[in-house]
Amino acid sequence: MGKIIEIRDLRVEAKTDSGRVVEIIKGVDLSVADGEIVALIGESGSGKTTIALTLLGHTRPGCAITGGEVVVAGRDTVTMSEAQKRALRGTEVAYVPQSAAAAFNPSKTIMDQVVEVAKIHHLMPLPEARKKAVELFKALALPEPETIGQRYPHQVSGGQLQRLSAAMALIGDPKVMVFDEPTTALDVTTQIEVLRAFKSVMRERGMAGIYVSHDLAVVAQIADRIVVLKGGEVQEVGTAETIINQPTHSYTKALIEAFHPKGRDPDARPESAEPQPILKVSGLTAGYGAVGSDGLPKFVILKDIDLELERGRSLGVIGESGSGKSTLARVIAGLLPAAKGSVAMDGVSLGQRTKDRSKEELRKLQIVFQLADTALNPNKPVGAIVARPLAFYHGMGGREREAEVDRLLDMVRLPKALRHRLPSELSGGQKQRINFARALAARPELILCDEITSALDTVVAAAILELLDELQRELGLTYMFISHDLSTVEAVCDRVAVMYRGEKVEEMPTSRMQSGAEHPYSKLLIASVPKLDTGWLDGLHQNPAISEGMNRA
Amino acid sequence: MNALIARLVAKRLGIMLISLLIVAFAVFFATELLPGDVAQILLGQSATPEAVAGLRKAMHLDQPAFLRFLYWLGGLMTGDLGRSYANNREVADLIAGRLANSLELAFVTTLFSVPIALTLGITAAMFRGSTYDRLVSVFTVSVISIPEFMVATLAVLVFAVYLKWLPALSVANDVHGLGELLRIYAMPVITLSFVVSAQMIRMTRAAVIDTLDTAYVEMALLKGASRRRIVLKHALPNALGPIVNAMALSLSYLLGGVIIVETIFNYPGVAKLMVDAVSTRDLPLIQSCAMIFCVSYLLLILIADLVAIMANPRLRNQ
Numbered sequence: 062m063g064k065i066i067e068i069r070d071l072r073v074e075a076k077t078d079s080g081r082v083v084e085i086i087k088g089v090d091l092s093v094a095d096g097e098i099v100a101l102i103g104e105s106g107s108g109k110t111t112i113a114l115t116l117l118g119h120t121r122p123g124c125a126i127t128g129g130e131v132v133v134a135g136r137d138t139v140t141m142s143e144a145q146k147r148a149l150r151g152t153e154v155a156y157v158p159q160s161a162a163a164a165f166n167p168s169k170t171i172m173d174q175v176v177e178v179a180k181i182h183h184l185m186p187l188p189e190a191r192k193k194a195v196e197l198f199k200a201l202a203l204p205e206p207e208t209i210g211q212r213y214p215h216q217v218s219g220g221q222l223q224r225l226s227a228a229m230a231l232i233g234d235p236k237v238m239v240f241d242e243p244t245t246a247l248d249v250t251t252q253i254e255v256l257r258a259f260k261s262v263m264r265e266r267g268m269a270g271i272y273v274s275h276d277l278a279v280v281a282q283i284a285d286r287i288v289v290l291k292g293g294e295v296q297e298v299g300t301a302e303t304i305i306n307q308p309t310h311s312y313t314k315a316l317i318e319a320f321h322p323k324g325r326d327p328d329a330r331p332e333s334a335e336p337q338p339i340l341k342v343s344g345l346t347a348g349y350g351a352v353g354s355d356g357l358p359k360f361v362i363l364k365d366i367d368l369e370l371e372r373g374r375s376l377g378v379i380g381e382s383g384s385g386k387s388t389l390a391r392v393i394a395g396l397l398p399a400a401k402g403s404v405a406m407d408g409v410s411l412g413q414r415t416k417d418r419s420k421e422e423l424r425k426l427q428i429v430f431q432l433a434d435t436a437l438n439p440n441k442p443v444g445a446i447v448a449r450p451l452a453f454y455h456g457m458g459g460r461e462r463e464a465e466v467d468r469l470l471d472m473v474r475l476p477k478a479l480r481h482r483l484p485s486e487l488s489g490g491q492k493q494r495i496n497f498a499r500a501l502a503a504r505p506e507l508i509l510c511d512e513i514t515s516a517l518d519t520v521v522a523a524a525i526l527e528l529l530d531e532l533q534r535e536l537g538l539t540y541m542f543i544s545h546d547l548s549t550v551e552a553v554c555d556r557v558a559v560m561y562r563g564e565k566v567e568e569m570p571t572s573r574m575q576s577g578a579e580h581p582y583s584k585l586l587i588a589s590v591p592k593l594d595t596g597w598l599d600g601l602h603q604n605p606a607i608s609e610g611m612n613r614a
Numbered sequence: 615m616n617a618l619i620a621r622l623v624a625k626r627l628g629i630m631l632i633s634l635l636i637v638a639f640a641v642f643f644a645t646e647l648l649p650g651d652v653a654q655i656l657l658g659q660s661a662t663p664e665a666v667a668g669l670r671k672a673m674h675l676d677q678p679a680f681l682r683f684l685y686w687l688g689g690l691m692t693g694d695l696g697r698s699y700a701n702n703r704e705v706a707d708l709i710a711g712r713l714a715n716s717l718e719l720a721f722v723t724t725l726f727s728v729p730i731a732l733t734l735g736i737t738a739a740m741f742r743g744s745t746y747d748r749l750v751s752v753f754t755v756s757v758i759s760i761p762e763f764m765v766a767t768l769a770v771l772v773f774a775v776y777l778k779w780l781p782a783l784s785v786a787n788d789v790h791g792l793g794e795l796l797r798i799y800a801m802p803v804i805t806l807s808f809v810v811s812a813q814m815i816r817m818t819r820a821a822v823i824d825t826l827d828t829a830y831v832e833m834a835l836l837k838g839a840s841r842r843r844i845v846l847k848h849a850l851p852n853a854l855g856p857i858v859n860a861m862a863l864s865l866s867y868l869l870g871g872v873i874i875v876e877t878i879f880n881y882p883g884v885a886k887l888m889v890d891a892v893s894t895r896d897l898p899l900i901q902s903c904a905m906i907f908c909v910s911y912l913l914l915i916l917i918a919d920l921v922a923i924m925a926n927p928r929l930r931n932q
Contacts, residue, residue: 150838
């Protein structure tokens with residue numbers, strides 16, 4: 062079998078904002094045989110996307126290839142002229158972007174963008190290209206293949222857009238497909254459909270591909286071989302089977318370990334005589350938009366939710382995007398008034414909005430947001446960010462406050478020296494720890510964690526989850542842990558509530574999650590989480606929960 | 615889509631009426647505050663107090679200001695702009711000719727400056743960071759910083775006084791043929807274009823750069839699209855909203871803000887008319903000019919918003 066891609070000693074340099082030049086790809090060798098799919102896996106900053114883009118002769122602004130060669134179908138993209146690169150893109154090598162929602166031009170119809178490759182490269186007359194696009198839509202199992210192309214990107218769902226972006230890549234019959242984390246932004250249930258569509262199309266056409274991802278379980282389903290990257294260097298290469306079952310490199314081992322979070326042992330914690338409820342949510346209905354004559358907002362997001370959180374325990378809230386998880390946290394935190402129902406803490410009903418709540422009530426209940434990047438003031442040093450709630454809730458000042466900041470940083474396992482840095486000078490994991498330390502500064506009893514590990518790499522996220530667990534044991538905290546990622550919920554929660562279209566469809570102990578789910582949606586959601594098993598995706602059609610759930614949805 | 619636009623237009627027209635009322639009120643009382651007396655100015659230094667008082671009575675100037683404001687407003691409702699204090703002619707007649715002149719100048723300047731501004735802005739964005747881009751930036755910043763009377767005076771000095779290519783004054787009354795028309799308009803148009811295009815260039819560049827940094831532009835690049843195609847087909851349609859808004863803001867300057875240029879080139883436009891009216895405390899005329907500037911500004915902004923909506927399928931299909 063010939064090699065369609067051969068990367069030899071590839072080196073890429075990037076210029077930072079401060080003008081420093083850093084080598085981000087340090088001599089990578091890589092090859093892909095005809096019809097083979099090779100996965101590039103690693104954390105953010107490992108250089109996986111940078112390598113993938115060199116196949117199209119492209120580097121992001123500020124980056125430049127400084128050495129090595131990238132041979133695609135016998136030609137080196139590094140030495141190509143701009144015109145040659147343009148001719149290569151879309152016809153020989155095609156790209157499927159990470160976020161199709163952002164990669165589609167909002168002001169043009171989908172069809173215009175799908176057939177654009179044919180138009181740019183004069184591959185075929187437009188009517189023929191449109192016909193071919195419709196064929197591709199069918200092959201990718203898109204609904205209404207005849208007319209979906211007439212819509213604008215904002216009129217179709219994320220999963221559909223992701224498959225449409227694959228159609229956009231396939232239209233030029235490329236020899237190599239480059240997938241750049243194409244399912245990262247999707248819900249697990251949608252991810253399955255997209256993965257299946259990708260896999261069957263690739264298999265049918267016998268195309269070679271590079272699949273970039275940080276998710277080992279996803280990669281295990283689609284790749285023949287896996288290349289593990291870290292810091293711009295190849296750590297380990299092997300077939301999907303070997304990497305998953307016999308990893309040799311320590312980083313690969315850490316990746317796989319992070320995938321199997323230590324399950325909770327409910328007996329390990331002191332069993333209080335009687336579980337005391339700390340938060341009780343009853344009959345909660347809420348939404349956005351103008352309130353109508355029936356007292357309900359125009360867009361009802363939450364419908365009649367009942368929840369109870371026990372002190373010192375964790376409740377996981379899972380569900381796909383749009384199911385109302387974050388809205389629930391916002392209502393409990395007083396950021397969004399409820400239309401109906403009540404939220405009571407320690408038996409006392411809380412005000413609708415934060416301004417109706419006492420300082421003490423505010424202090425006891427803290428919320429940590431998903432994106433530390435946007436939740437932390439970029440112009441304030443870390444120390445000031447953490448010190449703010451200390452002054453606000455506890456009136457601390459001077460040396461006492463400084464000492465407390467040090468203690469909090471220590472609590473989230475960060476060195477004290479970080480207190481003078483700005484958020485932009487921290488890594489993603491460090492930022493999320495600061496975000497959490499700020500909530501801890503209030504000395505809360507209940508913390509609402511809204512997808513706090515979703516934006517982090519697997520290994521980093523696992524460390525944060527471990528920290529959460531430790532702090533819970535030390536401080537007796539109660540968590541409400543919102544996530545779309547079931548394995549993280551499994552790792553930190555005692556009970557789990559499943560949300561579906563604004564309703565709580567089921568609640569169960571985490572230990573029963575795999576076997577005891579009863580609602581068809583819960584079953585579908587739980588069965589959709591990819592397993593570290595190369596045969597998982599192909600074996601899915603035999604899983605009744607999936608087929609039944611898909612038919613319902 | 616049509617319902618949405620109709621609703622927007624209706625809403626904007628409503629807001630426009632309120633704005634006009636507020637502007638009228640403000641201008642009226644600001645003029646009241648000006649020192650001096652219309653009757654005194656009209657009759658000259660040697661007028662007897664009796665004559666002044668008589669004229670004041672004849673012009674209803676002895677009535678309370680608020681009442682006079684209401685009279686004027688009532689007249690406006692019925693389409694009567696009133697009579698000029700200074701020469702007792704219909705304000706409508708006075709303005710009509712001047713407005714045509716002003717619109718003509720504005721039109722020619724728009725025709726000249728918009729394509730130039732668009733081209734410079736877009737190309738500067740395309741070659742961001744290049745020497746060309748820096749040159750354009752330096753040029754626009756210096757043009758913004760140099761006051762227009764300076765540009766105008768320099769233009770007169772160079773083209774009219776030293777080179778004698780163009781007439782120093784732009785009197786459009788006796789024009790024979792296209793060549794002469796161009797000669798007359800050349801200097802005011804160049805001066806005004808300098809002033810209005812700088813802002814447009816900067817905003818166009820910024821808006822196009824914003825869209826050039828998006829994922830869909832990178833996607834277009836990875837589909838093999840040429841730079842030209844990327845900018846014109848992918849970036850520009852999405853940058854249209856902010857660009858058109860910047861243009862509306864700049865162009866609105868062409869009616870009310872051109873007083874300096876009109877004065878220097880002795881061009882008979884509305885802005886000059888208004889300033890002359892201020893010097894004679896000619897309230898009805900001042901008011902009417904202010905209304906015209908206000909309407910033209912609001913209309914331009916409305917058109918810009920409509921274009922922005924039409925360019926965005928998300929808004930268009932609501």
